[in-house]
Amino acid sequence: MTLDLPVTEAPAKTLPDAQTVTEVKHWTDSLFSFRVTRPASLRFRSGEFVMIGLPGDNGKPILRAYSIASPNWDDELEFYSIKVPDGPLTSRLQHIKPGDQIILRPKPVGTLVLDALLPGKRLWFLATGTGIAPFASLMRDPETYERYEQVVMMHTCRTAEELVYGAELVDNLRHDPLLAEMYGEDFAKRLLYYPTTTREQSPFMGRITDNLTSGKVLTDLNLPPISPETDRAMICGSLAFNVDVKAVLEGFGLHEGANSDPREFVVEKAFVGEGV
Template sequence: MVQFISAKVVENYRWSESVFSLRVIAEPFDFKAGQFVRIGLPGADLKSLRAYSLASAPGATVTDFVIAHVDGGMVSPQLNALKPGDSINITQPASGFFTLDEVPDGDDLWLLSTGTGIGPFLSMLHTEKPWQRFKQINLVHGVRVAEDLVYQDQIQQWQRQYPEQLRYQPVVTRETIPGALTERIPQLLESGALEAALATQLSINSQVMLCGNPDMISECRQVLADKGLQKNTRRKPGNVTSENYW
């Protein structure tokens, strides 16, 4: 049965005009990195709530959501307007199977995201599980403009902490910035440019997680299937685990 808990906003951090991080303090609740909850303003019914993945570590004092502001949306403009001290409601329990528990073992882990789809990957990287299970982790984040490359300080901290293990590749399609690739992620996979940039080859011993734009996910799944990496399900374990972000 769905229950609600109340949370208080402690920060509404704007990365850009279209992306913000809503940070709240709530009574403790359990979730696995990669799961989502539904959030909305006090008094809203279930139909007026929207699902957002948690970007923070399970058990963290402050719960972090990275959210895209959708013009004309029912919920995101309201959340975008919140200030410290305002309240939101969070549904319980957390939901979803986009977690590392559902991913088979492998040599390397590819985390491919677009937009706010990087959120569940940040939550996973806050835990010990990916660092313990995979020799190398490739984090790829695709956005339209550079200011939407969120959480750079945290990513750089992980790079310093795990210099031989974590590789990060930004993809910016509408600007040219040093170190970023400019084609869409499916095209970079198909051409081999992403593997070259990360100095890592995809293989049948790789595990790939996809999160973000549904078009990106469907195209990547086809490219990966052509490379011999199949969809991962509980019934038939494979290499590719995905979650659409709308």
């Protein structure tokens, strides 16, 4: 006699360090953002990055560095990603949907943290492309406004549509009732935003380096000259961008710092490779 045992469904195979995707938003053909569950034990400083990925065909995970774009108080984690055609990870990551799982190694690191800078009056966030991700975290962290009177977000992309993720984020922050309650109705004046494009015509154009050296950004935002006494900066872009902006800041008398040696500015790569 054979027994007809009920067939029990095998539990969904869980990846090691798996987190569940809760939301995905596509901003352009080459940019998307997504949110995932946050491991209960994960503590990080706004501005840090972690390794995330998906299992490869051979079972070995394909992992890449990703800045956490959400602030450290958020229950979930947000990421802002490029879609590299034929990129080992992003050619697949761009197809994730809510309910899917990704791998997230819960070991945050990075230099774009408030502790790596000396106290100052004004904090500049200088980013190209997805380099805005760590600043999306820091702009949403009230500690940034506890430490600095003014924050200036300079973001440069090739086209205007590539700026929309950052523009919406800044707009939401400027109208955030909680921040207005904490810092007063003129909070919007404390978060200055200077988006520029390099290829497409837009109200503000040009490279961050040019707008800093010419002083155009200072004139447009009605700010005093950049000085090592008052100004601090964080840089996140391609290798070439980082090198160029670093030289500009050094020209203003600012010095590069690190977690172990806080100074006037810090730098992190937005990706490895030459890029745009």
